Amino acid sequence: MSPAELKRAAAARAVGLVEDGMRLGLGTGSTATVFVELLGEKVRAGLKVVGVPTSEATRRAAEAAGIPLTTLDETPDLDLTIDGADEIDPQLRLVKGGGGALLREKIVAAASRRMVVIVDGAKRVETLGRFPLPIEVVPFGLVATTLAVAAAIRSAGCAGPLSVRKGGDGAPFVTDGGHLILDAGLGRIPDPEALARALVAVPGVVEHGLFLGLATGAIVAEAADGQSRIVTLGAA
Numbered sequence: 001m002s003p004a005e006l007k008r009a010a011a012a013r014a015v016g017l018v019e020d021g022m023r024l025g026l027g028t029g030s031t032a033t034v035f036v037e038l039l040g041e042k043v044r045a046g047l048k049v050v051g052v053p054t055s056e057a058t059r060r061a062a063e064a065a066g067i068p069l070t071t072l073d074e075t076p077d078l079d080l081t082i083d084g085a086d087e088i089d090p091q092l093r094l095v096k097g098g099g100g101a102l103l104r105e106k107i108v109a110a111a112s113r114r115m116v117v118i119v120d121g122a123k124r125v126e127t128l129g130r131f132p133l134p135i136e137v138v139p140f141g142l143v144a145t146t147l148a149v150a151a152a153i154r155s156a157g158c159a160g161p162l163s164v165r166k167g168g169d170g171a172p173f174v175t176d177g178g179h180l181i182l183d184a185g186l187g188r189i190p191d192p193e194a195l196a197r198a199l200v201a202v203p204g205v206v207e208h209g210l211f212l213g214l215a216t217g218a219i220v221a222e223a224a225d226g227q228s229r230i231v232t233l234g235a236a
């Protein structure tokens, strides 16, 4: 099965978690977008939900799908967030932000009673770090901030190159919040909690893509004998 088919299988299972009246966080990325499309079908068939999008891209997708939207200011407590991830480990710790939406994604996940992650099996790792860790920084003082981030990474027992993310046009990628992304190619993050603590202590760092203690469950779609098989982790 293709990665796209696996993502669809995970997203379809997640739609089954949605109940009438729920306040939902709507994640970002290719997997979350399929969830939004499938949820839209249920909404058009009569399901009553309201969603908070985690990016402008998801806002557009949700509007196109006909999902009623709200904001965290109007609806600060959410029942359930469904989002993708770039990596997930056995403790449900995540690396997110491959699409640059980590800041709003983390705020929305933290405002949700439950966060269920939808991924294909290739995202499962024993140790986080194979996927470059996104670190969102303010543009002011970029060089100084990058040096301080590098020192923080070393202090947490990690090493690897840091690069400013570029967009398709070769210019620096700018997030929905007007910030830049440093991608840290660490290979292995032996102590994600220590790295998270070190990164948030750096002035200029807005947020990082380590989601620790936020996911309550995961739906993993894996290929097996030409079919997709769903594995659930935690409460999902």
Ligand SMILES: O=C[C@H](O)[C@H](O)[C@H](O)COP(=O)(O)O
Pocket (backbone or CB within 6 Å): 027, 028, 029, 030, 031, 032, 083, 084, 085, 086, 095, 096, 097, 098, 099, 100, 101, 102, 105
């Ligand atoms: O910023 C983007 C998000 O964290 C995505 O949820 C993550 O990159 C996974 O995206 P995808 O489902 O496209 O692999």
